[in-house]
Amino acid sequence: MADGRSSASVVAVDPEKAARERDAAARALLQDGPVQSLMQYMTKGLELTVPYTLKVVVDADKLGRAKEVADQVLLSAWSLADTVLNNYNPNSEVSHIGKLPVGQQHTMSAPLKRVLACCQRVFNSSGGSFDPAVAPILDVLRAALKPGAPVPQEELKSLMSVCTMPNSFLIDMDAGTIARKHDKARMDLGGVSKGYIVDYVVEKLNAAGYDNVFFEWGGDCRASGTNARNTPWMVGIVRPPSLEELKNPPQDPPFIRVIALDNEALATSGDYENLTEGPQQRLYTSIFDWKTRSLLMPSQTELAQVSVKCYSAMYADALATASLIQRDPVKVRYMLDRWRYVRDTVKDYTAYIRENECVARMFEVATESAEMRKNRIAGSLPARVIVVGGGLAGQSAAIEAANCGAQVFLIEKESKLGGNSAKATSGINAWGTRAQAKASIMDGGKYFERDTFKSGIGGNTDPSLVKVLSVKSADAIRWLTCLGVPLTV
Template identity: 30%
Template sequence: MKETTYSSMILVGNIILPWQKRSKAGLVASLLFLVLMGLSGCSSDSEKYSFSGSTMGTSYHITVVSGSGVNVSSLSDQVQRRLDQLDNIFSTYKPQSELSRLNSTEVGQPFSLSPEMLDVLSLSQELYQATSEAFNPAIGPLVDLWGFGPMPAGEQLPDDDQITERLLMVDFSQLVIGENESVAIKQRPLQIDLSAVAKGYAVDQVAELLEAKHFHDYLVEIGGELRLSGLNQQNEPWRIGIERPALERGAAQEIMSLSDTGLATSGDYRNYIDRDGVRYSHTIDPLTGKPVINRLASVTVIHPNAASADALATAFMVMGESKAMQYAESENIAAYFIVKDDKSFSERHSNAFNVLLDNVNEKIKN
């Protein structure tokens, strides 16, 4: 094996990627990740194979490390087909997507669910309850009201009457999954938006596809949500950098080594509106109907599956620093918080986050 030195840095995330044009989804604030590949170390006999594409209004990037060769064209086609299937299920922009058809179904009318939709709705309902409604996929009417949906914000902020009216539309418990788990029934009009969990779920589905093809060393990224498995080309855990908020893109606040896990981030420091000198975050509190006001700039959650990490990162931004940390500690969740101070940022970690990094670092030493 030959010694290698730092050779490349790949920026991945759903803000802007080196291989990506800016899209609407690229304006949605999420933490930018720096995947550091090719840091000093011994390179293995394995080769790195990478490909990318577009899905769910954003981009994706896949890296596979293999010693037996990879038909990149065939694998890329299979991944794209799977992502197209998922986009046709979860898209809120496609009129004939499964989610759009569910949203247009009349109250009380049974709606047949695909296995994928059942997976995501079941997880969403579980986390809706577990987070005391901080994670709420029915919040779309409030997001639209504040101008963070398809239509841009107007000059006038919503008034209390408008907010109260929309709050009546966001009770996610009014979606009931039937006992046979093949149908869902809305007990009240709902407009469900699964964007805070669907990309993470898609990441997990691509990871399952790769595992089925007997690939075990890979990185899957869709719009900033990640699954990391095995080792990189240097026989080391994947190196991930968390971007420093409000500074130049690509400046890392924290760099960590990770493997065999999912990771997602939610942040409010790039997607907001200004009105009369006041900054309003794109993260809406589903209990008040208003943008959250807390000190969190971003939250990164590390979880065995990217779908849960995706949803929990959103929920933690709604909860705020104190409640989110309490929840992370009580549920043993690895979470990393970047907190806004007067003129700078500080960081906090849950105990599970520290233990996870200690375990990975110990493996590296051995």
């Protein structure tokens, strides 16, 4: 595989061969596995001109009720998308705000408040690259693409001086209000609204008792639980069309990567979406680029596509758009690294440049990819493993050895398994867990390592081993959770 395993781009020696290898491996991961007894309700359609797919996996006797609930949730979601977030609907809430008298406060609905909170965070994180307040600028630039239409430079200059979130709107999250600061102020929430609706559908179905859900709308998707084969939901990231293919993209594009979703979301933004032809047959996207002060154009040498995996589809959507506007994988890495241990954690990203098939993705130290694990196990000799001690560590080692194909013997002197872990009243320490992120707990490895090192003073405390324990602590929690061990940390 030619994909980069670090957060810097990797250039393949043979780009065409690398693309074929990636596609073959990706499609293999998406092949059907053994069919289980679970049933799947699936519905597809087109809403607000955007295709969607919903899958809900339940026991056979609950399929009818699942269909009824899922259809109700979808109807509610489409109504919300149109009446609150759709700036093409003149009667929507976001359109209403754009018509308010300057200074008049509007009390935001709960959905809009949540969306704008996301917009503010990503605006600040991206240095203003992601900015829904550029709607007036977009309208002028799109109109200028029409044949014979002039480019009103003075009007654009005037709009660019005032059309930013801080300059256009006074937003008070505590009071839940928003007001316009000037008469040109309007918002375009197209870079975040799909993600919000995806979150809404999955969260509503989870709250209704359906744990195994997959929903995709216009390339933004989120999954919870497992699919009908009781395996993780897998999503293929397609290879962007070449510059020569932009006007007639392939119907069945190859994959550059496949992502497994573990109660996570994935959103992709590319420079080939919603293209409009302008003067001299140049193609333009509907995204405003502050760097060039024009609409983003497809590029051979800069980022063409960015996919972001996150706990939230809304944040993944906004961050993918912000990353694409950065157009530089180094800038994307620095920006997304700051989202590793926050409430809406970024778990991975895939950034793609057309020239020489450059691919960059997030890599966490001391982790093992599925491919590395497969190769490691395949290269191991058949083994019989004896584990002495049936405590938490011993049982974990036994399970891992069994998963690798070994014959395992677990020896425990007590009448019950569990060891000291079963007797202890304390918890299991970790940092960077999903539970902490949801609770907005800003933990860090340095505190974990400091406390662990202090607890071993007087004994044998190896700093390098403490570091490994620290880095792997969240993985340990995730591993235990996957086994069904109830944890609250």
